[in-house]
Amino acid sequence: MTNQIIKEQFNKQAEKFANWSVSKNLEYINAYFDFCEIKPTDNLLDVACGPGDFTIFNAKRISGARGVDISDKEIEIANGLVVEFGLDNVQFDCHDVEKLPYPDNAYSVVICKSAFHHFTNPDEVFKEMVRCCEKGGLISIQDIRAYDDDDVNSFFETFDKLIDISHNVTLGEHEFDDLFRKNNITITGVFKLEVDLNVREYIEHAEQDEANKLKIERMLKNGISDPGLKNFLFKKGGELFFKRPVYLIKGIK
Ligand SMILES: C[S@@+](CC[C@H](N)C(=O)[O-])C[C@H]1O[C@@H](n2cnc3c(N)ncnc32)[C@H](O)[C@@H]1O
Numbered sequence: 696m697t698n699q700i701i702k703e704q705f706n707k708q709a710e711k712f713a714n715w716s717v718s719k720n721l722e723y724i725n726a727y728f729d730f731c732e733i734k735p736t737d738n739l740l741d742v743a744c745g746p747g748d749f750t751i752f753n754a755k756r757i758s759g760a761r762g763v764d765i766s767d768k769e770i771e772i773a774n775g776l777v778v779e780f781g782l783d784n785v786q787f788d789c790h791d792v793e794k795l796p797y798p799d800n801a802y803s804v805v806i807c808k809s810a811f812h813h814f815t816n817p818d819e820v821f822k823e824m825v826r827c828c829e830k831g832g833l834i835s836i837q838d839i840r841a842y843d844d845d846d847v848n849s850f851f852e853t854f855d856k857l858i859d860i861s862h863n864v865t866l867g868e869h870e871f872d873d874l875f876r877k878n879n880i881t882i883t884g885v886f887k888l889e890v891d892l893n894v895r896e897y898i899e900h901a902e903q904d905e906a907n908k909l910k911i912e913r914m915l916k917n918g919i920s921d922p923g924l925k926n927f928l929f930k931k932g933g934e935l936f937f938k939r940p941v942y943l944i945k946g947i948k
Pocket of ligand 1: 764
């Protein structure tokens with residue numbers, strides 16, 4: 696996996712991702728904003744911002760916000776939202792977040808939402824987040840988290856890579872904690888939750904080729920009858936869902 700592949704994949708699926716019910720879910724966006732305790736005076740950097748929903752949500756409430764992402768199509772969508780909402784305190788840049796194009800200590804809040812599982816070099820990205828955050832500022836990650844059971848985790852890692860070839864690896868909660876510790880960021884809060892995601896909508900949020908589509912259907916057919924997965928892949932109201940662990944972590948520089 697290279698960052699060029701990630702860029703191309705997100706350019707292909709930019710609209711689908713932007714319109715996915717989970718990307719637009721205001722309840723999730725609000726909950727993450729509250730978790731970070733973002734204040735009206737804050738100046739926020741949204742790392743791997745995608746189509747910019749969280750950046751824009753912040754810009755409407757705080758002093759200033761900036762989003763950065765490797766996909767120029769995602770940035771185009773985000774810039775469309777800036778015009779739609781007539782905002783003058785938000786900017787978007789197309790750039791690889793392994794090397795952020797900003798000075799040291801430039802932001803009071805630096806966050807990254809739903810993107811670490813794509814990164815080929817999560818350590819580098821985190822170091823850059825820390826560098827761009829001011830002393831006493833807040834650093835936070837929200838992302839999917841590895842399943843506790845190795846077999847279950849391995850099933851969903853394969854599933855995720857077939858759905859979206861830019862999926863790299865899902866970190867476990869201890870790996871997220873270690874990122875903070877290794878970089879001398881004092882952890883001030885963590886929150887673990889599980890969400891039920893609609894499988895068909897999940898497949899639709901990304902672009903797959905025909906071969907992968909077939910493999911996904913095969914996996915689902917086998918998975919639904921696997922007793923080891925019965926708590927993680929299940930029918931609800933006639934539709935197929937899967938359980939996805941999520942992790943939120945924040946700390947002070
Ligand atoms: C699942 S999306 C999340 C977008 C947004 N943060 C959200 O919560 O909706 C992951 C994003 O990470 C971006 N990304 C992955 N690797 C990147 C890198 N090395 N540099 C910049 N952006 C990257 C992708 O382009 C994509 O927009």
